[in-house]
Amino acid sequence: MTDTLVNYEETLAPYACIPSQSRGRLCKEPEVPSRSCYQRDRDRVIHSSSFRRLKHKTQVFVYHEGDHFRTRLTHSLEVAQIARSVCRSLHLNEDLGEALALAHDLGHPPFGHIGEQVLNECMKDHDGFDHNAQSLRQLTKLEHRYAQFDGLNLTWEALEGLAKHNGPLVDGPIDHKNPPKELPFGFKEFLPEFDLELHTYASGEAQVAAIADDIAYSSHDLDDGLRAGLIEFDELKNIPIVAQIIDEVMLTYPNAPRDILIHELVRRMISRMVGDLMVESTRRIKALDPQNPDDIRNAGQPTIAFGKNMGIAVKELKTFLFEKMYRHYLVNRMASKAKRVVKDLFDLYISEPECLPTEWSERAGEPMSAETARVVADFIGGMTDRFAFREHAKLFDLSRVTL
CATH class of the missing domain: 1.10.3210.10 (Hypothetical protein af1432)
Structure with a gap:
């Protein structure tokens, strides 16, 4: 070294x-x-x-x-x-x-949690998809x-x-x-190859990555929703953490354009959440006094965490986003299309595995078998959104003469 x-x-x-x-x-x-x-x-x-x-x-x-x-x-x-x-x-x-x-x-x-739900349903008789x-x-x-x-x-x-x-x-x-x-x-x-000790918590670094995910998608999905016009500022007045920051931003920059107000809101939200995370995690580390990574793994509770009030506020924000954004009719329309794409592709590939690319069809077994189902799930699971749409068009648009 x-x-x-x-x-x-x-x-x-x-x-x-x-x-x-x-x-x-x-x-x-x-x-x-x-x-x-x-x-x-x-x-x-x-x-x-x-x-x-x-x-x-x-x-x-x-x-x-x-x-x-x-x-x-x-x-x-x-x-x-x-x-x-x-x-x-x-x-x-x-x-x-x-x-x-x-x-x-x-x-x-492809298609995020909607794609996962469909694949899991398609794989229900073959250990599912997670x-x-x-x-x-x-x-x-x-x-x-x-x-x-x-x-x-x-x-x-x-x-x-x-x-x-x-x-x-x-x-x-x-x-x-x-x-x-x-x-x-x-x-x-x-697991039979490498015991990951699934009964314990993960390291402090992994706990940080998990809560950083919460911070990022809560704040940035709100950003995207506001910019897309799916959410308006007035709808956020009942979410304390957001309403308070909106008031601060509006008071400080009363004449700022909407896109600047959105950015100020999001950056302050992230700063507020990270600050709370640091305070609470420092408190928990001090109380635990861990001497090695395993002390964090065996603590019996998360060591990296929000304080109680911030935790409640983040849950409220997630609930709002779920109801107002993830369930918005424009998002639902695309989700409906995505469901059909994934289901159609799975049903075709598992019944006709010879339609898979050669390197994948060679791994498959008999049509409709568990072995073929897992190969199909792996293949679809690795697709991007646009590749899934293109594959669907190639296989189901009968007017196409080229593949």
Whole structure:
């Protein structure tokens, strides 16, 4: 390890994930003197095909509805920025926090949660489809870039953070060689190879990435909704955290144009949420007095968290966005179209797997089999919105004479 990396480790808290103390990778690799193992994790995520495809995957608005609305890619970059800043302030490992933030949405199929719901229904007789488990599957099996192994061969800390960033997945210790049947498929498949200790909380860095996701999508989806005209300022008066900031902005900049008011609202919301997060997390760290990362994993509750009032306020904002934006009739219309696209593609591919591209059809089994269903789910799950639309048009528009 170089002096630079040694010096960096000395800046980290004892409860941070220290690169030289990593539990390693499933497939052993020599370390690189110029980069820590978590820097390499981050870089591998950025260079992956899955990460590039996020450019054309839905956040709320489908890709053709406007160039300025957020995609999964821009959202992931915004989450990474928040996560890195918070990790630095709490003396956690910035590189691991950033890697997890960049990777957290890689398992999302086209059309966001609507696409996931349809795929899960299509796969109900074949262990279902879960975007979090699919992220793990994407990073450990489906990415094909290296001669030595499938996936990206990320560190244990990156994989456990990806799996558990929202908290424990099981109530107590399990036999990882024989995982519970109720676990999503991607976890059941991978756990026998690498025990991710699903009964504990994740590292502080993973908890930061998870709450940075909440901050980013709550504030930035509100931004997109206001700019799209789906939400008006007057509708926000019953959400305390938002109403208070709107009053501040209007009072300070009474003559500012609407787009500037929106930006001022969003930046102040993020600042307010991050500030509260820092205060509460610092309080919890002090009370816990963790001496290593496992103390945070075994704390029995999140260590990185909002204070009580901010937590309530963020939930109120999420509820508002769900009712006023995610259920808006214009969003519902596109969601209805997206449902039909995913369902049609799944039904065709599973019954006629020879219609899949050659590299995928070669992995499939007999039509309608569980093996073919998983191949089809993997193929559709990796699609971008625009690719799904194009595939649907090629296969179902009978007037097209070219494929």
